[in-house]
Amino acid sequence: MVLKTFQNVPIFINETINFIVELSKTEKISRIGLSGGTTPKPIYEKLARNTEINFRNIEFYQVDERYIDKNHPDSNYKMIFESLIAPIAPKLKEFYYFDTTLEITDCLEKYEKILKQIPQQSFDLIILGIGKDGHTASLFPNSKMLAETEKLTAHTQTQKFAVKDRLTITFPMIMKSKNLLLLLQGKDKKKTLDAFLNSNKTTNEFPAKKLLEHNNLQVFYCEA
Numbered sequence: 001m002v003l004k005t006f007q008n009v010p011i012f013i014n015e016t017i018n019f020i021v022e023l024s025k026t027e028k029i030s031r032i033g034l035s036g037g038t039t040p041k042p043i044y045e046k047l048a049r050n051t052e053i054n055f056r057n058i059e060f061y062q063v064d065e066r067y068i069d070k071n072h073p074d075s076n077y078k079m080i081f082e083s084l085i086a087p088i089a090p091k092l093k094e095f096y097y098f099d100t101t102l103e104i105t106d107c108l109e110k111y112e113k114i115l116k117q118i119p120q121q122s123f124d125l126i127i128l129g130i131g132k133d134g135h136t137a138s139l140f141p142n143s144k145m146l147a148e149t150e151k152l153t154a155h156t157q158t159q160k161f162a163v164k165d166r167l168t169i170t171f172p173m174i175m176k177s178k179n180l181l182l183l184l185q186g187k188d189k190k191k192t193l194d195a196f197l198n199s200n201k202t203t204n205e206f207p208a209k210k211l212l213e214h215n216n217l218q219v220f221y222c223e224a
Contacts, residue, residue: 001212001214001217001218001219002217002218002219003197003219003221004218004219004220004221005221005222005223006220006221006222006223006224007222007223007224008222008224009042009185009222009224012185012220012222012224013042013043013046014046015220016043016181016183016220017043017046017047017050019181019218019220020032020047020053020125020127020181021050021052021053023124023125023179024053024054024057024058024124026124027057027124028057029057029058029059029093030057030058030059030124030125031059031061031118031122031123031124031125032058032059032060032061032123032124032125032126032127033060033061033062033063033123033125033126033127033128033169033174033177034060034061034062034063034080034084034127035063035064035076035126035127035128035129035137036063036064036065036076036079036080037076037129039129039183039184039185040127040129040183041079041083042083043183044079044080044083044084045083045084047084048083048084048087048088049087055088055091055092055093056091056092056093057093058092058093059093059094059095059096060080060084060085060092060094060095060096061095061096061097061114061115061123062076062077062080062095062096062097062098063126063127063128063137063168063169064076064098064137064138064166064167064168064169065077065097065098065100065138065166065167065168066163066165066166066167067100067104067107067155067163067165067166067167068100068163069100070097070100070101074162074163075100077097077098077100080095080097081095096111096114097111098111098167099111100167104155104165104167105155107167108153108154108155108167111153111167112151112152112153115152115153115169115173116152120176121152121172121173121176122176122177122178123173123176123177123178124177124178124179125177125178125179125180125181126174126177126179126180126181127181127183128174128180128181128182128183128208128211129182129183129184130182130184130189130192130193130196130208131192132188132189132191132192133160133206134192134195134196134201134205134206134207134208134209135158135207135208136174136182136207136208136210136211137168137169137174138156138158138166138167138168139154139156139168139170139171139207140156140157140158140160140166140207141204141205141206141207142204142205143156143157143207145168145170146171146203146204146207146210148170148171148172149172150172151170151172152169152170152172152173153167153168153169153170153173154167154168154169154170155167156168171210174210174211175210175213175214177214178216179216179218180211180214180216180217180218181218181220182208182211182217182218182219182220183220184219184220184221184222185221185222185224186222186223186224187223189221190221190223193219193221196208196209196212196219
């Protein structure tokens with residue numbers, strides 16, 4: 001694991017983009033998993049304006065989603081599409097996402113088939129975050145899906161947020177990624193970072209702990 005700490009937001013954003021851009025140059029086709037949330041949004045917005053990255057060689061994939069209409073204000077699809085996908089659509093190779101117009105079972109089946117088409121089911125990079133409760137993607141504490149070893153997608157539920165039904169890729173997919181980039185921002189996330197790095201909690205109690213087993217984990221933390 002590599003931990004980098006930044007004192008201001010512009011440097012945090014720029015260094016994150018530089019990491020993504022440089023990594024994308026190493027593959028003929030780069031497959032990148034995108035998470036939702038407030039932290040990556042300005043990164044996606046600035047990445048869309050980047051002139052160094054060849055989006056024709058990029059496939060973006062959604063990491064997780066709330067089971068709501070894709071135009072709902074809380075939709076990860078909506079945030080990702082508006083901040084990153086729409087501005088680069090004419091030159092982007094592809095963007096794959098959870099189709100929430102379908103029933104949950106059908107939605108997962110459709111996305112599972114898409115993920116299985118990826119060679120070795122291995123992303124080049126997945127961008128992730130951590131919630132205060134230790135969840136990452138939509139893999140929440142004490143979820144039975146934390147023990148999943150075969151399926152690449154899952155339906156999970158949480159009682160801590162307004163939208164209880166979630167769709168997510170699973171640890172078998174996450175841990176096969178060549179690189180993981182974990183983003184945390186703000187003073188309130190310092191406790192979360194400390195718990196991630198130093199606590200004795202299990203993966204069942206603090207799901208993001210699983211990420212520490214990955215050989216190429218980058219953790220970028222912005223104090224501001």
